[in-house]
Amino acid sequence: MSIHLYLSLIPEALIASMLTPEEFGSYYAVGSVKKSRGQAIFFELDPKFRSKFFPMQEGFKRCVPHEDGTPKRSIYMGVYRVLENVPVQAIQMLYLVTQDGRTLGLQPNSLLPSDADGMHLYREIAPVTPLVASMLGPREFYRLIVHSPTSLVKLPAICFTELRLGNLAMDPQNGDLGDLPYDNLEHLRNCLLELRGKSIHTKMVDRIPPRVIAYRTIKNGFFVGNKEKLAYFALPPWDELKKTNYSWWRSAQM
Amino acid sequence: MSSNNWLLIGIMAGFLSLGIAAYLFFWVRRQDAGSSKAQEVASWIRGGASSYLKKLYRALTLVAVVIGFIIAIVFSFDLANYGTGQAVINPLLGMEMALAFITGAICSAIAGYMGMSIAVEANVRSATAASRSLNQAFRVAFYAGAVMGLAMVGIAVIGMSVIYLITRDPEVVLGFSFGASTLALLAKAGGGIYTKTADIAADLVGKVEVGIPEDDPRNPAVVADNVGDNVGDVAGMGADIFDSYVASAVAVMLLGLSFSTATQDRYIVFPLILCALGIFASLMGIQFVRVGKRGEPNEALNRGTYLTCIFFALMVTVLVILGGYDLSVLWSTLIGLLTGVVIGITSDYFTSDDKKPVRETAKVSKSGAAINIITGFSYGLISIVPPIIGIVIATLLSYSIAESSGVISGIYGIGVSAVGMLAVSGMIVSADAYGPIVDNARGIAEMSGMSHEVIERADVLDAAGNTAKAITKGFAISAAALTVLALFAAYSEVVAARGLILQISLRNPLVVAGVLLGAMTPPLFSALTMLSVTHNAFDMIEEIRRQFRERPGILAGNELPDYNTCVGLAAQGALSALILPAFLAVGLPILVGFILGPDALGGFLGGSIFSGVIFALLMANAGGLWDNAKKYIEMGQHGGPGSESHKASVVGDTVGDPFKDTAGPSLNTLITVMSLVSSLFAPVIAAFHLFR
Numbered sequence: 033m034s035i036h037l038y039l040s041l042i043p044e045a046l047i048a049s050m051l052t053p054e055e056f057g058s059y060y061a062v063g064s065v066k067k068s069r070g071q072a073i074f075f076e077l078d079p080k081f082r083s084k085f086f087p088m089q090e091g092f093k094r095c096v097p098h099e100d101g102t103p104k105r106s107i108y109m110g111v112y113r114v115l116e117n118v119p120v121q122a123i124q125m126l127y128l129v130t131q132d133g134r135t136l137g138l139q140p141n142s143l144l145p146s147d148a149d150g151m152h153l154y155r156e157i158a159p160v161t162p163l164v165a166s167m168l169g170p171r172e173f174y175r176l177i178v179h180s181p182t183s184l185v186k187l188p189a190i191c192f193t194e195l196r197l198g199n200l201a202m203d204p205q206n207g208d209l210g211d212l213p214y215d216n217l218e219h220l221r222n223c224l225l226e227l228r229g230k231s232i233h234t235k236m237v238d239r240i241p242p243r244v245i246a247y248r249t250i251k252n253g254f255f256v257g258n259k260e261k262l263a264y265f266a267l268p269p270w271d272e273l274k275k276t277n278y279s280w281w282r283s284a285q286m
Numbered sequence: 287m288s289s290n291n292w293l294l295i296g297i298m299a300g301f302l303s304l305g306i307a308a309y310l311f312f313w314v315r316r317q318d319a320g321s322s323k324a325q326e327v328a329s330w331i332r333g334g335a336s337s338y339l340k341k342l343y344r345a346l347t348l349v350a351v352v353i354g355f356i357i358a359i360v361f362s363f364d365l366a367n368y369g370t371g372q373a374v375i376n377p378l379l380g381m382e383m384a385l386a387f388i389t390g391a392i393c394s395a396i397a398g399y400m401g402m403s404i405a406v407e408a409n410v411r412s413a414t415a416a417s418r419s420l421n422q423a424f425r426v427a428f429y430a431g432a433v434m435g436l437a438m439v440g441i442a443v444i445g446m447s448v449i450y451l452i453t454r455d456p457e458v459v460l461g462f463s464f465g466a467s468t469l470a471l472l473a474k475a476g477g478g479i480y481t482k483t484a485d486i487a488a489d490l491v492g493k494v495e496v497g498i499p500e501d502d503p504r505n506p507a508v509v510a511d512n513v514g515d516n517v518g519d520v521a522g523m524g525a526d527i528f529d530s531y532v533a534s535a536v537a538v539m540l541l542g543l544s545f546s547t548a549t550q551d552r553y554i555v556f557p558l559i560l561c562a563l564g565i566f567a568s569l570m571g572i573q574f575v576r577v578g579k580r581g582e583p584n585e586a587l588n589r590g591t592y593l594t595c596i597f598f599a600l601m602v603t604v605l606v607i608l609g610g611y612d613l614s615v616l617w618s619t620l621i622g623l624l625t626g627v628v629i630g631i632t633s634d635y636f637t638s639d640d641k642k643p644v645r646e647t648a649k650v651s652k653s654g655a656a657i658n659i660i661t662g663f664s665y666g667l668i669s670i671v672p673p674i675i676g677i678v679i680a681t682l683l684s685y686s687i688a689e690s691s692g693v694i695s696g697i698y699g700i701g702v703s704a705v706g707m708l709a710v711s712g713m714i715v716s717a718d719a720y721g722p723i724v725d726n727a728r729g730i731a732e733m734s735g736m737s738h739e740v741i742e743r744a745d746v747l748d749a750a751g752n753t754a755k756a757i758t759k760g761f762a763i764s765a766a767a768l769t770v771l772a773l774f775a776a777y778s779e780v781v782a783a784r785g786l787i788l789q790i791s792l793r794n795p796l797v798v799a800g801v802l803l804g805a806m807t808p809p810l811f812s813a814l815t816m817l818s819v820t821h822n823a824f825d826m827i828e829e830i831r832r833q834f835r836e837r838p839g840i841l842a843g844n845e846l847p848d849y850n851t852c853v854g855l856a857a858q859g860a861l862s863a864l865i866l867p868a869f870l871a872v873g874l875p876i877l878v879g880f881i882l883g884p885d886a887l888g889g890f891l892g893g894s895i896f897s898g899v900i901f902a903l904l905m906a907n908a909g910g911l912w913d914n915a916k917k918y919i920e921m922g923q924h925g926g927p928g929s930e931s932h933k934a935s936v937v938g939d940t941v942g943d944p945f946k947d948t949a950g951p952s953l954n955t956l957i958t959v960m961s962l963v964s965s966l967f968a969p970v971i972a973a974f975h976l977f978r
Binding site: 058059062063069130131132133209210211212213214215246248274275278279281282283285286 | 493496497498499502504735737738741838841842843922923925926927928929930931932
């Protein structure tokens with residue numbers, strides 16, 4: 033049984049496991065006898081990845097099958113400042129797991145999405161988790177947060193996703209949100225309007241947004257970057273996912 | 287043509303209907319039952335449904351035997367000779383009535399059982415056929431529904447015709463009707479409790495707590511939920527329409543007793559002739575239920591219903607003109623038929639997601655569950671208006687036309703309207719039974735991992751089934767309202783035949799007491815059945831949580847849940863919950879009659895009819911409205927799934943579930959049973975009662 037390395041984003045953790053990504057996703061989301069459960073998002077890392085920041089040798093040593101021959105499910109090797117200590121080059125695949133354990137794997141894209149006009153809504157996933165409105169496209173948003181922050185706050189690495197704004201992106205005053213399930217719509221409108229009227233790039237919408245990210249609200253995909261590199265994992269169009277990954281799509285609709 | 291010949295034609299029509307039902311049964315059975323996985327899932331549902339029905343019918347056998355025994359004793363007293371010094375004990379009379387009662391109960395059980403037997407065979411075949419085409423899947427589901435519809439009307443017409451042919455006494459046919467209705471009430475209420483127990487428990491834990499989708503095989507209650515569709519919507523609704531169908535005909539037969547000897551027999555048999563013509567019309571209408579190239583199942587079902595009505599109207603016109611019946615019976619029949627269609631359409635208005643009430647309820651869900659509930663409840667109350675006005679117009683028109691004819695009584699005209707409305711039940715039930723079959727087909731497609739194309743087709747079929755269901759409910763409730771009005775008149779006739787003239791005046795305190803007690807009964811019955819749902823659902827929720835907690839492999843998909851425990855909990859809970867409602871339906875009218883007397887019982891029936899019809903319409907329509915408001919949001923409106931609007935609409939839908947599928951549909955059977963038991967025991971009550 034080979035050992036996989038996973039970088040979990042909810043919560044941030046480095047985990048060694050003998051489970052395949054699909055098995056790990058199911059185990060991580062629906063729990064075991066330890067009763068921990070919930071939506072999961074994690075990267076699979078290059079198995080050759082090593083870092084002095086984490087007790088990896090000790091972790092590998094402990095990652096052995098159980099006495100009954102079943103694979104070891106998880107050995108936590110780090111739960112703090114993990115993302116900033118993993119090079120983007122070591123990230124291989126992104127896995128999105130629904131609350132009931134359906135797992136979808138996404139490969140990195142060589143091309144970033146073009147920065148569309150209009151306003152944007154970003155859900156930061158790690159290391160912090162606010163919901164932020166911005167005039168900047170994803171690439172510029174990443175640069176602002178990691179490279180040239182206008183404020184004193186600076187992140188060494190970030191993982192975030194852009195959420196759909198529907199008609200609000202172009203018309204925050206009157207646009208219809210359609211099927212987007214955001215709470216407190218009026219507050220969101222006000223944030224977008226304020227952003228448009230001032231010379232600032234970002235505006236905090238919610239410090240503590242809902243714990244679960246509704247996958248169907250994701251506009252284009254997931255972004256993960258540090259000082260050196262920004263990687264992008266595109267989420268296929270929703271209708272296409274219905275055809276190609278029906279079980280995952282159905283659970284993600286919930 | 288003599289009445290005997292008409293009865294024979296009725297019996298032949300019944301056998302023709304049964305023969306075609308049998309042909310369709312075997313046609314459906316010959317269709318491909320699909321993959322082994324699909325068949326395995328279907329076998330779970332089939333096993334659960336059979337096990338519940340066996341338990342239900344075992345309990346009902348006991349009830350039927352006890353009531354039959356009481357009837358045999360009570361009706362052994364020949365009250366016609368009471369006080370004359372002649373023999374008052376005639377065991378043959380009692381045996382005759384008890385046998386009619388038990389035959390009615392058996393026929394009702396057979397109708398429900400047949401429908402359910404084919405439904406659990408057709409669901410997997412319809413799902414499998416959906417992998418080929420929408421048209422194929424539709425044919426399998428609809429023809430299976432037609433087995434139910436045709437078998438039901440066939441059995442009913444044969445049963446009533448044979449009993450009348452042998453006894454020549456409509457009061458004995460009343461015993462048959464009472465048997466059918468008693469069983470229908472318990473089957474409908476039990477099925478309603480079962481289906482909503484499973485549905486609510488499966489959704490609250492599966493969807494809300496754990497986040498797994500509908501019809502997911504990891505949910506321990508998913509099989510019970512699918513079984514519930516069959517025992518509630520197929521077996522229960524089949525028994526329910528069977529009872530209204532028979533009761534409406536029997537009420538008119540009883541009213542026929544008031545005709546002069548020369549025409550009495552013709553007008554007693556007339557409702558049976560209407561039923562026979564309704565069978566022929568349904569058989570013709572069913573031929574036109576086909577999905578064309580554009581693939582619109584809803585249009586196909588509506589076309590079948592409307593054409594059946596037109597064929598029936600034409601046949602009745604020919605019958606009345608050539609048969610020498612008074613023209614007023616034709617108008618009464620047509621008024622009933624038209625009212626049924628109009629009420630069906632208005633029910634559809636209040637529950638369709640492209641109409642204002644559902645859209646408005648969905649929209650206000652953004653403000654939370656309370657506003658959703660207030661809006662849905664208010665529209666539910668408004669939805670009472672069109673059917674009530676329809677019933678009022680049908681009642682007054684058929685009454686005045688019949689009364690002015692000088693040949694038939696006004697109340698006979700009202701009864702004929704009810705029969706006219708229900709005569710096309712063969713087609714109506716076919717379309718109604720189609721709904722739960724395609725609902726189950728969708729569940730099987732999900733559980734056995736069929737492709738999303740199959741599931742999308744099943745969704746299209748399912749949407750048409752929901753509309754048919756709403757229309758049938760409107761039909762069933764309105765027909766029951768007209769039927770009980772006729773039964774109420776029949777009750778007066780039976781009492782009058784014993785030398786007592788009912789004086790139902792609100793200045794009589796006994797009548798006021800009766801009205802209040804009667805008006806109290808439908809809400810009390812609704813509360814008891816809905817509390818049973820919450821009580822049983824609570825137990826099942828604990829069981830589902832226990833399974834998820836103790837066996838994590840279930841959610842991981844590594845092991846199967848224990849479906850049988852949930853199936854057993856739902857069955858046991860539903861059966862034990864029936865005792866009090868059954869007493870209310872059968873025992874309370876008798877108690878009121880024996881203690882307060884026939885006038886008070888008349889008031890009791892009046893009160894129960896008025897509050898029963900209003901509650902039944904409110905609950906059926908409000909429940910359907912909340913359900914479709916939730917589905918409308920799930921289609922991507924007002925925030926879509928997971929939004930605050932959706933959460934609010936889920937609360938509304940959960941409140942509405944026992945409204946529309948447990949209490950609401952049972953109420954029309956409740957008022958029918960109470961009217962029947964009153965009419966049946968009227969001679970005894972007229973002779974013996976405490977307050978004079």
